[in-house]
Every structure is written in structure tokens, then in C-alpha cells.
Amino acid sequence: MSAVVETRNLTKMFGKFKALDGVDITVNKGEVYGFIGPNGAGKSTTIRVLLGILKATAGDATIFEKDVWGDAVEIHKRVAYVPGDVNLWPNLTGGEVIDLFLKFRGADINTKRREELIHKFKLDPTKKCRTYSKGNRQKVALVAAFAADADLYILDEPTSGLDPLMEQIFQEYVFEAKKEGKSILLSSHILSEVEKLCDRVGIIREGKIIETGTLTELRHLTRTNLLVATRSPISDLNNLKGVHALKQQEDAVSFQVDTEELDSVIKHISSFGIEKLESAPPTLEDLFMRHYEGEESGDKGGAANG
Amino acid sequence: MADTVYHQTGRLAQFVLRRDRIRIPIWLFGFLFFTLIVPIAFLGLYGSQEDRDIMANTMENPAMVAMVGPADLTNYTIGVMTGHQMLLLTAVVVGLMNILLVTRHTRGDEESGRIELIRSLPAGRLANLTATVSVYSGINLVLALLIGVGLYLLNIESMDLEGSLLYGAALGGTGIFFTGVTALFAQLSESSRGTIGFSIGVLLIAYLVRGVTDVSIEALSWISPLGWVTKTEVYGANNWIPIVLLLIGSIILFAIANYLNAIRDLEAGFFSAKSGKRYASRFLQTPLGLALRLQRTGIIAWAIGLFVIGVSYGSVLGDLDSFFEGNEMMMQMLDASGGHSFTEQFIPMLMVVMAILATIPPVMAMNKLYGEEKKGRIEHFLARSVSRTKLMASFLIIAVINGFVMVSLAGIGLWVASAAVMEDPFTFGTLFVAAIVYYPAILIMISVSLVLIGLKPNFSSIVWFYLFYSFMVLYFGGLFDMPTWLEKISPFGYIPGLPIDNMEITPIIILTGLAFIMMLIGFIGYRKRDIEV
Structure with missing residues (x-):
């Protein structure tokens, strides 16, 4: 080319x-x-x-x-x-x-x-x-x-x-x-x-x-949005490597996972009995926000889409 | 390389012509008409040499020299008379035309992002400036030829071919020179307003410098480009050197403008805009404050301008005095004319010119209301808790105060200078009242503008024609022996010419009352009509 x-x-x-x-x-x-x-x-x-x-x-x-x-x-x-x-x-x-x-x-x-x-x-x-x-x-x-x-x-x-x-x-x-x-x-x-x-x-x-x-390449650098409901509350999620923007919803938790840590995080939460799992690919907006807001305000950026 | 810089200049030139295909003929026709009608009128009014010699006598004083320039008054033929009375003033208007039109195509287009579009196409980076300058140089050449040939074809004895062509060339040359001035300021200033402002500034300074030097040391008026115009001595000595100077000056200006355009960034200028305030002051937060803030610079510039004009006229009054003192015949003539000195007799004429000039800024201030509407910015007010009445009143208040300040400053300027140079000066009261007596006429003009904005906003520029008409009949009415009813169509025609005429209070009251009624109608109309989007 x-x-x-x-x-x-x-x-x-x-x-x-x-x-x-x-x-x-x-x-x-x-x-x-x-x-x-x-x-x-x-x-x-x-x-x-x-x-x-x-x-x-x-x-x-x-x-x-x-x-x-x-x-x-x-x-x-x-x-x-x-x-x-x-x-x-x-x-x-x-x-x-x-x-x-x-x-x-x-x-x-x-x-x-x-x-x-x-x-x-x-x-x-x-x-x-x-x-x-x-x-x-x-x-x-x-x-x-x-x-x-x-x-x-x-x-x-x-x-x-x-x-x-x-x-x-x-x-x-x-x-x-x-x-x-x-x-x-x-x-x-x-x-x-x-x-x-x-x-x-x-x-x-x-x-x-x-x-x-490419978008695919960039997505590797970013996070997947997850929404998880489990039978028993997930412990230690906060301390897990690669988890960000953790939020307690009514009967579920939403958070973002660094793409490279996805495997270990899923393994961890599966032991709590998954009832519902929604995942959304990182949008360009997440990417964008991460780059722009990341430096000033930590991890507040992403959770908008999911 | 030349191709990168000038590519498509020809097509852009066509485009400039296409965009101005109506404007240009109107201007050209206007110049041709007003230039050709004058010698014809003079032929009717001042047909014999005796008539013209009398006219020449009244012209032979510093005030007239300051206004229209020097001339060979011993050989006052129709040709010399036309050149003397008309050439300089027409040249100023030609300069103005070039300033307005050239700005439109250069900084005006650049400011609104249209040059960016042109530059994204295969067009050279200096193509637009070159095209504009070429087209307007051409237009001025056409103007020169039209006027030159037109004057010659009138077939008036004293108006030979060479003089006529020189007359045209002086106008065309001035035009090309101010194309250059405007092209230069279009590079220096960051806005089209700035470009127009600086260029008109140069035009006015050139006029004032010429006036002052013509009265004091005539040789010095070679420093003013407008001085060159009168130095042509059309239909007399027929001096072509000033035309050469105008053209050389233009070429230098074009070269500098081109160079500056080449080295600067698009949409940048050399007079950089400074950053402004972070917060709006309390005053700015009202419609009145905003209306004033929007016009602040313009108002200050006009205020200084009118004061300077007053001072310039005032400064020649001293020369006028001493001039008449040495002239016994004139002194006798004055005694016969009811005990008023010649200087006194000049005051009303100066005042009417200054009063009409002082009407321009308040009318601009009023028309600004519609200008804001056309640009879609009035919505910002009306969508908030500002009533239409309050909005209009804010602009009206500015205009009304503006008019008072402007006409006062002109009068004060006249008094300050005359008091310094005259042996037996006027009292402050005499001159101030002679100026301020025109205020009701100014109010009428403001109310005409307001009533148009209220009822027929599309026609709001008619007020300028009305003002121009007032100027023509009051300034040239005497010269061309126009019937007095023509003057009575203008509010300025009802104002007593102090200190010669007796003070009459009735027209003052009627004009003020009429202005008030028109304003009321305008307000009602403005409340009822649709706002343009």
C-alpha cells in the first residue's frame, strides 16, 4: 500500500x-x-x-x-x-x-x-x-x-x-x-x-x-464493559487486577476490565455463580474518554456505555 | 512556483466580477452621472465669464480652499470650475468605493472562511489578492476612461480632450491608490471592520492634511495623495505628474500587500487582537450596556473624527478673518449684508456639513439594531427576558445620546480652534448653539431609521439616501440654484442658520415632536412584526 x-x-x-x-x-x-x-x-x-x-x-x-x-x-x-x-x-x-x-x-x-x-x-x-x-x-x-x-x-x-x-x-x-x-x-x-x-x-x-x-488494535489497549449478576456477592473485585469503574447496580455490578486481564477476571467471578452476564465492546467513546480524562480524573470515564 | 502562487487568478477575477456585476455598474453610473451633470449645470447657471468671476471671487478664501482645494481663479472657465468644485470630493468618494469593495473581496471573504474554501481548490495562494487588485485596477481604469471621454463629449469649449482625460485619470488613479491602501490593510488587520476603519482613516487624514497644508504651506500638500488630485490642475496646466505618483504609490502598496500576504498565515493579521476580559461587567449585563459595548470603538472614533473636523474648520476661520481685513471691497460688501461679517456668514454652511456628518454615527447606532437582527443575534435577547420595547429603547438611547455628543463635539472643536486663531473670536455660546440647533434634525433622522426598522426593516437603508439627499440639497443647493422647496424635504432645511438667521423656536419644536411621534410608531411596529431569522 x-x-x-x-x-x-x-x-x-x-x-x-x-x-x-x-x-x-x-x-x-x-x-x-x-x-x-x-x-x-x-x-x-x-x-x-x-x-x-x-x-x-x-x-x-x-x-x-x-x-x-x-x-x-x-x-x-x-x-x-x-x-x-x-x-x-x-x-x-x-x-x-x-x-x-x-x-x-x-x-x-x-x-x-x-x-x-x-x-x-x-x-x-x-x-x-x-x-x-x-x-x-x-x-x-x-x-x-x-x-x-x-x-x-x-x-x-x-x-x-x-x-x-x-x-x-x-x-x-x-x-x-x-x-x-x-x-x-x-x-x-x-x-x-x-x-x-x-x-x-x-x-x-x-x-x-x-x-x-485500527479500531481492533486500539480496542486491545482498552477495556470491555461488563454487567454481572451473581448468586453470591463477588468478593475482592475491587482489588482484582485490571478492574475499573466498579459500580453497584440494583442487583448486579457493572465494571470495566482491561482487555488483557479479561480471562483472569472472568475466571474469578465465575466461581460466584453467574446469573447474568452482559458484555459490551469498548466504544470509541470509551477509548477517547480514557485518553482525555484518564490523566486528570482517574477512572471515572468509561461506564457510560454498556 | 509562479503557478503555485497565482494559479487560477483569471478565474477568480471573473468570479469577483460576477459577484459585483450589479454593484460595479451602479457605482460607475453614479460617478458618471454626477460628474457629467455638473458642467452642464454650470453652463446654465454661470454661462458668462462675469458670472464665473463673481463665483471665483467668493471661492478665493481659505475656508473654501480648505474644503475643495486651490485652483486657478484668474482663469475660471467652466472646466476649471468643474475641476475645482467637484474633482476632489468625487475623488474622496471614489476612494471610499474602492475601500468598501476591495475589503469585501479580501479580508471580508477571509474572515468568513470563504478564502479557505478557495484555497482548498487548485488556486494559487496569492490568486485572490491578485485577482481582486487586478479587477479593481481595471474598474478604475474603466471609470477614468468613462469620465474622461464623457466629459470631452459634452463638447464644452473649455473642456478639451487632455483635460477631460486627466480629470478621469485623477479619479481612476485615486481609486487604484486606495485599492492598494485597502489591500495593504487587509493584510495588516485581522478583520474587515478593521480594514475598512484603517483605510477610511487614511482617506480622512489625507483629506485633512491636504486641507491644512493647502491653506498654510501649499507645497507641503504634496505629502497627501488627495493633494495630488488638486495638483493636476485639470483644464489648466494639465499636470500629469500626480497621476504618475498615484500609480507608483499603488504599485508599491500592491507589492507590500502581496509580500505580507505571502508571509502570513491565513486568517492571521499583523495587528494582533488582544485578549479581552474574563467576566462581563455589571453594565454589560444589560441590553443597554451591550448595545453600547458593541459600538464602543466606532463611537470613540467618530467622536474624535468630528472633533477634529470641527478643529480643522475652526483653524481656517482665523485666516479667513485676516484675509477679509486686507480686502476693502469685500469689507464694503459685508457692510451691505446686514452687519454680519463674512466669517459669520460661513458658520451656517460649516454647521450644516458638520451636522450631517454628526448624523451618521447615531443613525448607524440605530441601524445596528437591524444589523444584529439580520445576523440572527437578536434571538439571544428575545429568547431571554428582554422585551422588544426594552431592546429597541436601548439602541435608541445610545443613538439619541450619540447624536447629541457628536454635534456638540463638532461645535466645541470649531470653537476651540477659532478662539485660538481669531483676533475677535466668537463666544462659546454662539458657536455651540449654532451647532446644537441642528439636533432636532438629527432626531428626525434617527426616528426615520427607527420607524423603518419597526415597520419595513428591509428598507432601513433608505435613511442613508435621505441623509445623502439632505447633504446634496443643502450643500450644493446654493451653488446650483436649486429651488428652496427641495431643501424643505429635508429636516435640515428647517433649521435656522445661526448666527445669520434669527433663532426660530417653532420649527425646532415641530421637528422634535414629529421625531417623537415617529419613534412611537416605530416602537408599535417593532412589537408587532416578525423577527427575521
């Missing part, structure tokens, strides 16, 4: 503030790469560096093996971008903006594809952009992006204003693009979306990538 996007030790300073602190990401061909992290972690800054909009202070970044700053124009002919906060020209219609964006790539407009997307996303392209809601402006950017025959899609929180139905449509197009061997860099807050769409995930915090890998 060849890398479509590759950054090495990418660093960006805004004055004295270090927005990116040695970011390394790789997006391979035909892959959906999830880029997650809270507000201000450096997602959008990374994306803007990749788009040649911001100039990196140090480090390398390439797309299609070309330099993102020096060859920006060449690269952008094969890249489609959707920002999270789409602002359009108030006195142009949505249709005009879509054509404008498509024309800018220099290629002819695939009218059939354009119409199909407009229809699917239920966009009225004859309205002026000033009258569009946030979601509709987002749709304009998405239609323009998917109507372009790009090899790399850079999507920065692209669904932040969409309703669930439109989110579904969006996901269909991401899968379609992936099937055609295109690459997608998807930055998102919506972890369920990332979980559904992405092959690999990178987690960024304070300008550093702190975790990267």
Missing part, C-alpha cells in the same frame, strides 16, 4: 503557541482515516497545513508524494475538501457555488453526478446562500466535494449540521468513495460515525498524536 497522505514530525507554531507538536499521520490508498480529538487539539490546523493553507513551522507533509506547500495547486486538483463551518457567498445560489467549485478544478462538470447528489441530499440549488441554514450550506460543500472526481477527500467535521437521514446519505458516499479506491481523511467529533466508517483512527491531543491504529 502506498501512502496518500504522510506527515512526519509536523510542527506548527502560532507565535509562541505550539498548535502542532510533531504530528505523524499516514493515510493509505483506499482507506478511511479517522482523525479524532477535542476542540483545539489541532485537527483543523493539521488539515489546513495539509491543504497548503498554513505553512508548517517544521516537519514534512506530503500528499500523493508531493509537498503540500510547494505543490498545493497540483495536489488540489485531486483533492476535495469540506470544512466543518461552511461559509458561502450570500448573493450566489447553492447551484452556482457547486459549479464554481467544480470548475475550479479545471475538469468538466459531471452533470449527472451533480444532479444525483443534489437530489440525494435534498438540496434546493436555486436558493441564495444567504437563506441556507448551516446544514444546507454543509450540503452544498458535500455535493461539490462528492461530485468532484477526487482521489483524496479531506472532511473536517463534515456532518456537524446534518440531520440523521442526511448523515446516512453522507456515509453511503464515503463507502462508495472507499470502494472506488479513494482515500478519505475524516475528522470528527461524532465517534459513532468514525467507528462506523473508519479503517484506522488517529487520536490527537494538544498537538500530538497519542494513539493510532
Whole structure:
């Protein structure tokens, strides 16, 4: 597999503030790469560096093996971008903006594809952009992006204003693009979306990538949620290695187990006569929370899902 | 490399034109119309050389030089007269047009994230600035040619081809220069408001510096780009050097702007925004406090501006005095005109200009209410426990106080400077009352704005046309011999011109009462109508 996007030790300073602190990401061909992290972690800054909009202070970044700053124009002919906060020209219609964006790539407009997307996303392209809601402006950017025959899609929180139905449509197009061997860099807050769409995930915090890998790989690093009811109360659960976030429910206990300790924990509790056992895989949210809250507030994070 | 930087500049230029396809023709037509109608009107009003010489005589004083610039008054042909009376003021408006439109396409688009979208497409990183600058240089060139050829085609004897083309070139050159100024501030400032503010600041300073130096040491006015405009001496000496200077200046400005754009980050500027307060003060927590806070910087800037304008006009009153003292014929003429000195006779004219300028900030303050509504921020108030009446009243209070402060400052500025330079100065009371007497007219303008916001918010910008109309009829009414009923359509036309006219209390009371009634109607309308979303 060849890398479509590759950054090495990418660093960006805004004055004295270090927005990116040695970011390394790789997006391979035909892959959906999830880029997650809270507000201000450096997602959008990374994306803007990749788009040649911001100039990196140090480090390398390439797309299609070309330099993102020096060859920006060449690269952008094969890249489609959707920002999270789409602002359009108030006195142009949505249709005009879509054509404008498509024309800018220099290629002819695939009218059939354009119409199909407009229809699917239920966009009225004859309205002026000033009258569009946030979601509709987002749709304009998405239609323009998917109507372009790009090899790399850079999507920065692209669904932040969409309703669930439109989110579904969006996901269909991401899968379609992936099937055609295109690459997608998807930055998102919506972890369920990332979980559904992405092959690999990178987690960024304070300008550093702190975790990267496939979801399966990442799950190994995390915990399974268990809900157990036993005939006799389980003793010593608190002191068992790898048990976290222990909570007494009405007639059961819920807790999280480090994946590598799962075997020994199950062996221990089975001796108390299991009546009910529910297990849920760690969600991306657990993962995320663990990384973000873990350091400050111990083990409070996980128990939300289960 | 050049391709990376300038790729798709041509397409972006088309796009700039496409977005301004209505604005540009309106501006161009406006300039052409108002420029061409003037010599035609002068031909009718001042057809003979004697008429024009009388006009030239009244122009020959420092106050007029400060306002419209110097001219060859010994050879006051229709051409020279048009250039003298109109060229500088038109150039200022051309500068303003360029500032507003260029900001829209540069920092305006960048601030709202649209440049980011363009930059994500295969477009060079300097393409947008280059496209905007090219388009507007082109527009100014078109303006220069339209005006030049248009004036020549009027076929007026004293208006030859070279003078006409130079007239156009002076306007176009000023326009290109201010395209450059705006392009530069679009890099330096982080917001479009800042860009417009700084650029208009440069425009006003250029005008004031030119006024002051023209009156004192004329050679010094070469330091002001607007000074260059009058130095062209159109239809006389026809001096092209100022045009060359304007173009060289523009190229330098473009180069600096390009360089700064290349080295800065997107959406960053060089005047950095400082961080603000952590907590809202108690005052800010009321609608009134917020309304004031939102406009604080603008209000302060306008207050300083009006005071400075008052001082500038005041400072020429001393020269005016000594000028008339040495001129016996003038002194005799003055005796015949009811015992008022020439200087006194200038006061009402200065006051009406200052009063109309002082009307701009309070009307802006009132219109801000609708501006906030259009941006969807009024919901934040109305969704909380703030009534519409209270909201509107908050903005009204700011506007009403604002107007009073502005017109007072202009009057005080005039008095301060005149007291320093005149041998026999006016009393403070005379000048202050002469200024403040316009306040009821300002109240009418505020109430027009309010009633439009209350009843027909889409039309709220009509108040600007009304104000512009007031300026045109009161400032040019005398010059063009317009019928007086035209003045009576404007509230400013009812205000007695103190200290020449007698003080009349009736129009003051009627105007104030009318303003009050309109405000009441506006409030009722605002309570009943839908808020735009």
C-alpha cells in the first residue's frame, strides 16, 4: 500500500503557541482515516497545513508524494475538501457555488453526478446562500466535494449540521468513495460515525498524536464493559487486577476490565455463580474518554456505555 | 512556483466580477452621472465669464480652499470650475468605493472562511489578492476612461480632450491608490471592520492634511495623495505628474500587500487582537450596556473624527478673518449684508456639513439594531427576558445620546480652534448653539431609521439616501440654484442658520415632536412584526 497522505514530525507554531507538536499521520490508498480529538487539539490546523493553507513551522507533509506547500495547486486538483463551518457567498445560489467549485478544478462538470447528489441530499440549488441554514450550506460543500472526481477527500467535521437521514446519505458516499479506491481523511467529533466508517483512527491531543491504529488494535489497549449478576456477592473485585469503574447496580455490578486481564477476571467471578452476564465492546467513546480524562480524573470515564 | 502562487487568478477575477456585476455598474453610473451633470449645470447657471468671476471671487478664501482645494481663479472657465468644485470630493468618494469593495473581496471573504474554501481548490495562494487588485485596477481604469471621454463629449469649449482625460485619470488613479491602501490593510488587520476603519482613516487624514497644508504651506500638500488630485490642475496646466505618483504609490502598496500576504498565515493579521476580559461587567449585563459595548470603538472614533473636523474648520476661520481685513471691497460688501461679517456668514454652511456628518454615527447606532437582527443575534435577547420595547429603547438611547455628543463635539472643536486663531473670536455660546440647533434634525433622522426598522426593516437603508439627499440639497443647493422647496424635504432645511438667521423656536419644536411621534410608531411596529431569522 502506498501512502496518500504522510506527515512526519509536523510542527506548527502560532507565535509562541505550539498548535502542532510533531504530528505523524499516514493515510493509505483506499482507506478511511479517522482523525479524532477535542476542540483545539489541532485537527483543523493539521488539515489546513495539509491543504497548503498554513505553512508548517517544521516537519514534512506530503500528499500523493508531493509537498503540500510547494505543490498545493497540483495536489488540489485531486483533492476535495469540506470544512466543518461552511461559509458561502450570500448573493450566489447553492447551484452556482457547486459549479464554481467544480470548475475550479479545471475538469468538466459531471452533470449527472451533480444532479444525483443534489437530489440525494435534498438540496434546493436555486436558493441564495444567504437563506441556507448551516446544514444546507454543509450540503452544498458535500455535493461539490462528492461530485468532484477526487482521489483524496479531506472532511473536517463534515456532518456537524446534518440531520440523521442526511448523515446516512453522507456515509453511503464515503463507502462508495472507499470502494472506488479513494482515500478519505475524516475528522470528527461524532465517534459513532468514525467507528462506523473508519479503517484506522488517529487520536490527537494538544498537538500530538497519542494513539493510532485500527479500531481492533486500539480496542486491545482498552477495556470491555461488563454487567454481572451473581448468586453470591463477588468478593475482592475491587482489588482484582485490571478492574475499573466498579459500580453497584440494583442487583448486579457493572465494571470495566482491561482487555488483557479479561480471562483472569472472568475466571474469578465465575466461581460466584453467574446469573447474568452482559458484555459490551469498548466504544470509541470509551477509548477517547480514557485518553482525555484518564490523566486528570482517574477512572471515572468509561461506564457510560454498556 | 509562479503557478503555485497565482494559479487560477483569471478565474477568480471573473468570479469577483460576477459577484459585483450589479454593484460595479451602479457605482460607475453614479460617478458618471454626477460628474457629467455638473458642467452642464454650470453652463446654465454661470454661462458668462462675469458670472464665473463673481463665483471665483467668493471661492478665493481659505475656508473654501480648505474644503475643495486651490485652483486657478484668474482663469475660471467652466472646466476649471468643474475641476475645482467637484474633482476632489468625487475623488474622496471614489476612494471610499474602492475601500468598501476591495475589503469585501479580501479580508471580508477571509474572515468568513470563504478564502479557505478557495484555497482548498487548485488556486494559487496569492490568486485572490491578485485577482481582486487586478479587477479593481481595471474598474478604475474603466471609470477614468468613462469620465474622461464623457466629459470631452459634452463638447464644452473649455473642456478639451487632455483635460477631460486627466480629470478621469485623477479619479481612476485615486481609486487604484486606495485599492492598494485597502489591500495593504487587509493584510495588516485581522478583520474587515478593521480594514475598512484603517483605510477610511487614511482617506480622512489625507483629506485633512491636504486641507491644512493647502491653506498654510501649499507645497507641503504634496505629502497627501488627495493633494495630488488638486495638483493636476485639470483644464489648466494639465499636470500629469500626480497621476504618475498615484500609480507608483499603488504599485508599491500592491507589492507590500502581496509580500505580507505571502508571509502570513491565513486568517492571521499583523495587528494582533488582544485578549479581552474574563467576566462581563455589571453594565454589560444589560441590553443597554451591550448595545453600547458593541459600538464602543466606532463611537470613540467618530467622536474624535468630528472633533477634529470641527478643529480643522475652526483653524481656517482665523485666516479667513485676516484675509477679509486686507480686502476693502469685500469689507464694503459685508457692510451691505446686514452687519454680519463674512466669517459669520460661513458658520451656517460649516454647521450644516458638520451636522450631517454628526448624523451618521447615531443613525448607524440605530441601524445596528437591524444589523444584529439580520445576523440572527437578536434571538439571544428575545429568547431571554428582554422585551422588544426594552431592546429597541436601548439602541435608541445610545443613538439619541450619540447624536447629541457628536454635534456638540463638532461645535466645541470649531470653537476651540477659532478662539485660538481669531483676533475677535466668537463666544462659546454662539458657536455651540449654532451647532446644537441642528439636533432636532438629527432626531428626525434617527426616528426615520427607527420607524423603518419597526415597520419595513428591509428598507432601513433608505435613511442613508435621505441623509445623502439632505447633504446634496443643502450643500450644493446654493451653488446650483436649486429651488428652496427641495431643501424643505429635508429636516435640515428647517433649521435656522445661526448666527445669520434669527433663532426660530417653532420649527425646532415641530421637528422634535414629529421625531417623537415617529419613534412611537416605530416602537408599535417593532412589537408587532416578525423577527427575521
